[in-house]
Amino acid sequence: MSETQEPSELLRLRREKLAAWRSRGIDPFGGAFPDTTSIAEILTNFAEGRKARLAGRLLSIREMGKSLFAHLQDASGRMQIYANLQSVGDRFADLKLLDLGDIVGVEGDCFQTKTGEKTLRVRHFDLLSKSLRPLPSKWHGLHDVEARYRQRYLDLVANPEVREIFHQRIRIVREIRRFLEERGFLEVETPMMQPIPGGAAATPFSTFHEALGIPLYLRIAPELYLKQLLVGGFERIFELNRNFRNEGLSRKHNPEFTMLEAYWAYADFPRMAELLESLICHLAEKVCGGLRLSSPTGAFPSIDLTPPWPRKSFADCLREATGKDWFSLGAEERRRLAEELGVELLPNAEEIDVTRHTFEKLVEARTAGPLFVTHLPTELVPLARQNREDPSVVDVFELIIGGQEVAPGYSELNDPIVQRERLEHQAGEERQKLDEDFLVALEHGMPPAGGIGLGIDRLVMLLTGSESIRDVIFFPLLRPKEAP
């Protein structure tokens, strides 16, 4: 709202009511209102005549002459309140100055209306915060997608299903921490600002440290630091926090996103697959109430997480998808085959990217899963251990659920000489930066270890049936609206 413009009548009237409260000697932005009970608790342990104090936001008001019904919403739910001339006496007139959206504290006793609704008869009330702007429609909620993301608080007030998704997200994150801690993993924190952004292939955000006079980058992955902690003697660690990638926005991408990485010394990738399988099943049962998920995009009928989940090699997947023994074909044959099967390729795509895109399009996108795809080509995964029998593949898995890559898991590469070569001779789009400090650490000896990464936002999308990453991040990045 620009300063010079005449405020709308709606806003003007609310400010007039604000002044009316003040003229009655009441601060419309009141102080504390302690010792309240949650609405959920009162409704659960409801008793006729029970005394209670509640605080929350007014979501509806039904005036009826000398009495009034309203609904109050707090963090735990909503409850009807009732007041009449007898119950609040002189202050009944003040009730007329309340608006939808006002935050009030009430005190009174419980009763049931003749239709059976559990209700609080108000004996005393305080205005705790005057709302100067109207709430979204009380039964349509807030549909405007842009407003929902830009003013998430309105989305949360008006749309209960949105609140529920974020509660689920909170439970998922909490359960991940508990699950790992119960198994002896320690949560650690490593740098978010790194001199060399390593551990993944992505464009970083850059910043600058004035005192040292050096550029720094927001991390694209914590991997190289977590491995240094393995070198230092930590054996089971995880980090569950934000990564940053300076890339486009989409249904599946937000520039900052939450990632779990866990490392387990002396374990290997099959062990990590078991850990991940039991973690995700645990989350589904704990948070979604079962192992059957609906596919968020609607691309698959439903997803059954009942373990054990199948394991299949990358080569076998491609053989089934293309009908040919992919890796025995020449580069030209692969490209031709991929294009015949509808994979779009850039003319200058490197060989490994032809394989990668073919896999993504013909296997990943079509797999409802869950499926552990194992033994990816070595060039695709520079930080994983090569297979003993076949050094052209690495001892890793890629977990696919709902047509999406959900989590990678590795037998980590701990040979410093091979690691250096692999980082120096990378090809294709997944090229990573060389971090000398990391290589020196490996030279001091890193125990063999298994590692996993789990994108939390996409996991939450999957477990809550959300179609967009913006529905599981409170404040997704949007282009800022220009000031008028």
Add this chain to the structure above:
RNA sequence: GGGCAGGUAGCUCAACGGCAGAGCAGGUGCCUUUUAAGCACUUGGUUCAGGGUUCGAAUCCCUGCCUGCCCA
């Protein structure tokens, strides 16, 4: 970056070349167990912005901004 769809009252949406409307919210009045309360009356618009076509534009055209979806 490309394609498609969209942006109208606080909210949810109509009107699609001919008076800018409805429901809810808001205001006034009536109403002491209502609950999408009810009844009566009623306020509220830079139709995203700018330009063009036209007797006349929310509507058609162009440019820009923002959003969503699909593709890269």
